[in-house]
Amino acid sequence: MRRRPPPLRLSRRTYATTRPAQTAAKYLERIRLDQGPEGLNAFVSVNYDLPPEVPGADGTPEPRLCIAVKDNICTSTLPTTAGSLALSNFNPPYSATILHLLLQSGAHILGKTNMDSFGMGSFGVHSSSGPVRNPRDRARVAGGSSSGSAAAVAGGLCDVALGTDTGGSTRLPASYCGTYGLKPSYGLLSRHGIISYADSLDTVGLLARSLPVLSRTFQILNQHDPRDPTSAPEDVRQAVAGAARERLRRLGDGVKGLRVGVPAEYCPSELSPQALRPLRNALRTLRRMGAELVPVSLPSTRYALSAYYVLASAEASSNLARYDGVRYGFRAPAAGEGERGDAAQGYARTRTRAFGEEVKKRLLLGTYALTAERLTEGSAFDNYFLQAQLVRKLVKRDFDAVFSAPNVLSSLPAENPTGVDLLLHPSAIGPAPLFSQLAEQDSLDAYVQDVLSVPASLAGVPALSVPVSSQGMDRGEEEEVEGCVGVSVVGQWGWDELVMRVGEVTGDKGDH
């Protein structure tokens, strides 16, 4: 009953080039067809202006890269709501740096995509514009918080989508929707113009059906930005790019001699059997091609999820304090004349109405984690925030200990000859849940979805969710699979190119 065939027939041409697949007009037509109550609900605003055509070498028009942009990335030509009533009427007076870079490169912006409010949510259901459906199975969630971006890519409504990733917000929906989803190294892609959820964890994310297109978009955006104080400086970029390029040169075309770590801690009890099959297939492919598989341990992983929620919520409680309805965004009208002039009441009224339940929950949690109120021993700040920062350091140390390449950002970068080039693990503990299952879940079940993705966020290292076939390679292993789970490739800070190389080798060759 819930297996509704996708309404759009996508061409089966193998996507081996970096050329866009469709013209903007074709994509706009598809976006238009998808609208309505049965649609994916991927877009919240659409740019119907067609770009002028640019003739290519052979005289036919050169297709522009058509891009969908998550609605927490500021665009001066389209509203930017961050999926929240708080910004329902917000038209930014400026555009994000990454948007300028894309436009300069000749890309075309198709529209803005639906998302969980302020990036808070794993399923794409916490949006003021309603839930997003999974194009593979419309009874399932698309995943969050970059839900519309993943659905637009998987549904063939754009070439590439920009998302954001704070704890898995690009990789989880990519895993659920069967697309590539890259969370680049923290500090490579400019955050200027990205509406903050948790600044120390927020990154721009990229989603695409094919890796060459994703990689090309990454190249366009991978630039230092003086407007972002956390943007990696030029010298650091060059240092790490040199080392990574040298490793890629030695690997030649393939992955022969690549050391791939398989972390023991990434198979928690919550992991579903469906999550393991794609991983096994990917590992098999790599071994067949001459890579060496190495079991590794990242012992602090078990504390990562709690630490993540403390830090992300604490930063969110600070970052979202600005939504008071004074200078921009939604303002709740005063109930009566007596309430006028009382600023505190105005803030409370506006914020109570503007924020959804999930956002409120995290703001309260984060506010508490920063309070100096004395508890039996120490304050909440000491017991939660500082502890979480400590765990974050341990998680970083775990990654630095297993990778062979040194972390150029750490104070004592040292090569580790017994280390691995990359890590592989399932992107999520299971496939996308059905909308009907969400009601039975408690909020903790939603948070557990991020258990495998938050360590890379805490460490700031690059992670790519790769769609890998879950079909058994051996006879007899085939069975019907409900939903898909991606495989995450995680590398040392700045080794995004290597991560993408392995993604390309192991991933499904994108149906287009």
Next chain:
Amino acid sequence: MLGRVSCRLARLSQRSTRSYSVEVTDERWPGWQPVIGIEVHTQIRTRRKLFSDAVANFDAPPNSHVSLFDAAFPGTLPVLNKACVDLGARTALALDSQVHERSSFDRKHYFYADLPAGYQITQHYSPLATGGKLHITHTHKKVKHERDVRIHQIQLEQDTAKSTNQPGLTLIDLNRAGAALMEIVSEPDMRSPEEAGAYVTELRALLRAIGASNGNMDEGSLRCDVNVSVHKPGESFGTRCEIKNLNTIKGLQIAITSEIHRQIALLSSGQSVAQETRGFDEDRAETFKLRSKEDAPDYRYMPDPNLPPLILTQDYIRDIRARMPPLPCDIRQRLSEQHGLSERDIDVLMSMWAVSDVPFDGEWREDDALSYFQDVAQGRDSRTVANWITNELVGSLAYRGEAFTPQKLPAAHLGLIIDMVQASDLTATSGKALLRRLLEEPCTSEPLSALIDRLNLRSIGTDGLQQICEGAIQRLRAEAESARRGNTKVLKRLVGEVMKASKGRADAQAAAAMLREMLGLPIEDTKD
């Protein structure tokens, strides 16, 4: 730097100062010892704000200098203005404070309309600098007091927006939002309201001299929060109260005096002082309770996740030190030692620069009290020059209600006036008239000598004087006769007539001498 070391040595050798090692209580509150510490918030004199490229101009029409970051628009990020760090480090070095190689920025949270982001970026956990001291001198009841007030820490932070309350309405001007502030926190080292006043005065002069701030208290670019407690000598410090937002030195002293009396009254009647934050009512000269310690807001300090730690290398600090402008104590010392000026003259000279414009971004100021004095005093008598500056120039400016700038009277012009008076080419009266004329209408294109001729100010000389004296004797025959008979008292009238006729171009003494000669009176009498 040599100057600063010797400056300190000079202080050690100064006498007639009172030592505080034995606590002598003030006659205003016998048996009680007040303890005072001050937090000074001062706007850093930079063109642009601390984390945005909006111009820091607070006189402009409301909300005309506001960047998207200042208004806390979503997606905007802070970008640290290096000029603010430079001036913070310069201040720290001038106060002998330890500039930290690594400091960091934190967020201080509260909801108020003057804080668009809902937090202020400050340096809570690791400030820019700690330690240091400021030497202060003040005279109270004819006793000179000196002290080194220790500095606790110096931090950089954002200013808030300016809010103006009207009935049922709060108006917000974001021009000030995000401007660079420096908080300089003293140790509780001051012991009297006058000493607290001297500390702020001295700190303000220092900040102005090094270009860190214009220290303008009227415009709110320098604000003070004061901590006051009292105890009996020999006992430990009492509970302190903080008085917020004191914006004049006089107000600060009155507030402290009033607070000392309030606390003594409480303790004397067996009550205790509650730790609280208080405001100051200037009209009633009283402090009043704002909030108790229990009501203190929880600011939920958090390291700012957008701003990486501020790393200042030894090379950087050396560079800042090398570009340090002369400090007030260096200037005072050189005026005293090299030019032999009195303390009073030095005070007046220094005060002339107390209201002048401070250039932006720590740019080198071309002039200060020392350089102007030196320019005028070059090849001239120091005391004469000092006399002209501190009496004639300052007096004329005060009469006009104007502040001094070297452009108003270039050193070369003042030097020429002094030379001409010394050479009797101008009478002192004409010299002063010329000075006033130049302040009124600066002489730009015309050479000064041409102006003197045009205004007919040049001294009339012996022949001219003789003519005028003859004329006076002709006109006032009766008086001249009386004088000839030995009534020297009428001589003054004759001199007055000469002065009137010469329009100030004659020298009164020379005129008296010539009249005596003409009337056959003895010369020696003119000496009185």
